[in-house]
Amino acid sequence: MMAVSPLDLVLRPERVGDKLASTDRPYLTLKAAVSLDGKIATRSGQSQWITGRKAREFGHRLRERHAGIVVGINTVLADDPQLTVRLAESPARPARIVLDSLCRIPLGARFLAADGARRLVICGAQAPARRVEALRKAGVEVFIGNEARPHVTEYLPFLRESGLTTLLVEGGGRVHANLIANREPDELFLMVAGRVIGGSEAPAWCDTLGVDTIEQAPRLSLSPPLVLGEDIVIHGTFHFGSQSPGEEPDANPGERRP
Numbered sequence: 001m002m003a004v005s006p007l008d009l010v011l012r013p014e015r016v017g018d019k020l021a022s023t024d025r026p027y028l029t030l031k032a033a034v035s036l037d038g039k040i041a042t043r044s045g046q047s048q049w050i051t052g053r054k055a056r057e058f059g060h061r062l063r064e065r066h067a068g069i070v071v072g073i074n075t076v077l078a079d080d081p082q083l084t085v086r087l088a089e090s091p092a093r094p095a096r097i098v099l100d101s102l103c104r105i106p107l108g109a110r111f112l113a114a115d116g117a118r119r120l121v122i123c124g125a126q127a128p129a130r131r132v133e134a135l136r137k138a139g140v141e142v143f144i145g146n147e148a149r150p151h152v153t154e155y156l157p158f159l160r161e162s163g164l165t166t167l168l169v170e171g172g173g174r175v176h177a178n179l180i181a182n183r184e185p186d187e188l189f190l191m192v193a194g195r196v197i198g199g200s201e202a203p204a205w206c207d208t209l210g211v212d213t214i215e216q217a218p219r220l221s222l223s224p225p226l227v228l229g230e231d232i233v234i235h236g237t238f239h240f241g242s243q244s245p246g247e248e249p250d251a252n253p254g255e256r257r258p
């Protein structure tokens with residue numbers, strides 16, 4: 001029997017096709033590198049590197065396959081990530097997208113480097129006009145939502161409309177939690193390291209989700225776990241359908257936002 005590669009699980013055409021045909025949203029893959037207790041950073045904010053080389057390379061393979069990569073502003077401020085595909089043979093330049101209500105992103109952030117990739121800042125209605133202007137002058141696309149904080153019902157259709165049909169969401173925990181609370185993600189990749197971080201102040205990959213009951217906890221169908229170097233890849237597909245045991249009771253998903 002042929003060995004299954006984690007790449008066999010990524011962006012299955014029938015799943016992507018179904019999502020794109022039935023909604024005005026992009027197909028969303030959540031990804032995080034976590035400790036055994038689900039932490040994405042230590043309490044002092046250190047997150048590099050929780051997982052090993054092979055898992056990090058797999059992260060680049062995931063980036064290569066998606067049209068855009070999404071992060072929250074806290075991740076940019078904490079880690080100053082490049083969010084590029086760093087694989088010798090790959091020409092891929094996925095768009096880089098940050099959710100940043102007040103356009104706090106520093107103009108010198110590595111994320112904004114002009115390297116031929118689209119760079120987008122998704123901000124809220126109160127973003128200062130001079131910061132929006134400065135970003136646009138630097139060739140960055142800025143989407144201004146109608147609410148103080150960008151909301152999924154606005155920014156996801158915008159991103160899809162602008163040609164970004166598949167997005168890899170790389171965190172942090174607040175962005176993941178907000179998307180799950182709004183029933184938007186399609187699949188999840190957790191790269192799990194054999195480490196324990198602990199501490200209630202250390203962020204987890206979706207810790208602001210906080211459901212009250214097990215019944216409300218969104219469900220995923222899990223693929224068999226795969227070993228990647230010293231880490232394990234957990235892959236799952238979300239089920240938010242009306243018959244799902246993971247369905248949240250609130251009938252107005254647009255209102256959920258941790």
Ligand SMILES: NC(=O)c1ccc[n+]([C@@H]2O[C@H](COP(=O)([O-])OP(=O)(O)OC[C@H]3O[C@@H](n4cnc5c(N)ncnc54)[C@H](OP(=O)(O)O)[C@@H]3O)[C@@H](O)[C@H]2O)c1
Pocket residue numbers: 031032033034039040041045046047050071072073074075076078079099100101102104149150151152170171172173174175176178179203
């Ligand atoms: N191990 C890993 O794989 C990994 C990956 C990424 C990050 N990290 C770590 O995670 C930590 C940061 O995570 P975090 O949870 O604090 O922050 P985050 O998810 O990176 O960013 C959250 C911020 O994004 C902004 N935002 C705008 N629109 C939003 C929306 N619709 N939903 C949610 N947030 C929205 C908000 O700030 P405004 O209100 O100012 O807009 C919010 O506070 C850092 O320590 C970083 O190192 C680890």
